[in-house]
Amino acid sequence: MAGAATVSDDLVEYGFRRVIITITAVLCALLEIVDTTIVNVALNQMRGSLGATLTDVAWVITAYAIANVIVIPMTSWLSQQFGRRNYFAASIIIFTVTSFLCGNADNIWELVVFRFIQGMGGGALLVTAQTIITESYPVAKRGMAQAIYGMGVIVGPTLGPPLGGWIVDNWSWPYIFYINVPLGIIATMLTLMYVKSPKYGEKLSADKVDWWGVVFLIAFIGSLQFVLEHGQQEDWFESHEIVALSVVSIFGLVAFIWRELVYEHPIVNLRVLKDSNLRIGTIMSFIMGFGLFGSTFIIPLYTQSILGWTATDAGMLLIPSSLMTAFMMPFIGQMIQRGVKKTYMVAAGFSIFFGFTFWMYTVMTPDTGVEHFFNPLILRGIGLGLLFVPITTMSLSTLKGKSIGEGAAFTGMLRQLGGSFGIAIISTFLTRFTQKHRVDLVSHEKLYDYETQQRVKQLTAGFMSKGFSPNEALQKAYAALEGGVLKQATVLSYMDIFLYLGILFAVCIPFILLVKEGKGKIDMADAMH
Known part of the structure; x- marks a missing residue:
């Protein structure tokens, strides 16, 4: 993995700047989390206006979830490759642009593709926001910083359904995506103006990037997420599709673990799981x-x-x-x-x-x-x-x-x-x-x-x-x-x-x-x- 960041007191902020950075990071985390649940109450309206079946429209949720879970473990590595502020700002832009495209989708599969790309940007918003907040506070106050971030993560899933229901009842389903656009523009501007990026070690050249690790991770997480989302409606292992994707997921997991343990620059460092507290903590999470x-x-x-x-x-x-x-x-x-x-x-x-x-x-x-x-x-x-x-x-x-x-x-x-x-x-x-x-x-x-x-x-x-x-x-x-x-x-x-x-x-x-x-x-x- 690329060299660790050199974290110094230069990243700690005070007064107005810290308030703005905190608001920006929490806003981005909320945008991402709310979008995981806001579409749940709009599926019937989407199905009617786009002429889709219930199975088709379920992909609107599945595509976003798959992209989210794929990008989360890679975010630390991507931040080091591109610089955290640049990566965070780019993720907000991706999330905002694809939100607009989701609202303008002409058919269900356009919407699914845009939701997948939106999820790739959204996963980075969620996990990078935590680091930005904590680094902006002095060490003695970082427990409070975690609490501030936690408000967005815990409250977000609950805000999605009532907000989505109100928008659908009063307007129409595209507006559940359009509301992200002005907020995303504001968050992008504030990120570029106020957020700092730590200094990183030498970046990896393209030939050293763990591309096979990325492929195996996508195969594992993507297939698993599909099986979880669609297993019940496909009658689980009575479906050849579910059986095939389950096999792909198991193969992807085994290959991913092997690759990350033997490659010199793994995209995800599995050796950190040797720590017993972390193992128990991941189970609790x-x-x-x-x-x-x-x-x-x-x-x-x-x-x-x-x-x-x-x-x-x-x-x-x-x-x-x-x-x-x-x-x-x-x-x-x-x-x-x-x-x-x-x-x-x-x-x-x-x-x-x-x-x-x-x-x-x-x-x-x-x-x-x-x-x-x-x-x-x-x-x-x-x-x-x-x-x-x-x-x-x-x-x-x-x-x-x-x-x-x-x-x-x-x-x-x-x-x-x-x-x-x-x-x-x-x-x-x-x-x-x-x-x-x-x-x-x-x-x-x-x-x-x-x-x-x-x-x-x-x-x-x-x-x-x-x-x-x-x-x-x-x-x-x-x-x-x-x-x-x-x-x-x-x-x-x-x-x-x-x-x-x-x-x-x-x-x-x-x-x-x-x-x-x-x-x-x-x-x-x-x-x-």
């Missing part, structure tokens, strides 16, 4: 991403499909949780600066998130109201606030120099992959649990049972009173009975998902005790994403 993106996915889905809420209402439900996380972040930064053990904070975060999932398990019914969701979601916000910054700093606490940045790339990548795994697994088990509960409920609801017959008679009479013939009313009564069973089965499946998600977090708590925190304070300026 994966699980945090699982819970963060998984809960952001499942709650709007439940409120829209079961409770019949609009996209805007479903998205707005998550706002109090995001505000609570944002409120928590400064306090988390202060606690880290005062020496509170990060292992205790992470254990508390996992415990609180378990409390949130169990609470959700108890309140879910076909008639759950917004008042039942409010307190559990506030608890979710507290738990996520206690997880992000402590996990990041704890994972890197025993690393030194450029290894910190290489380790930070892994935590970022695993957090994103955790979200992809979470959404894929939740989608799969929702379908399977619903089928199982439906079979169980039907087995207890025989047509010749007295209670079932009475229910059919009541429903039939109700439909006949609305003008339907006896035969039509009877058929509608059976359909209503089946719909009720399916709805109840679906509610039970959502309850199961929250219960198992909570168990996953509870099981992790003892493993936090395996982490030994570094004796000294970590210099986050070395975290060269």
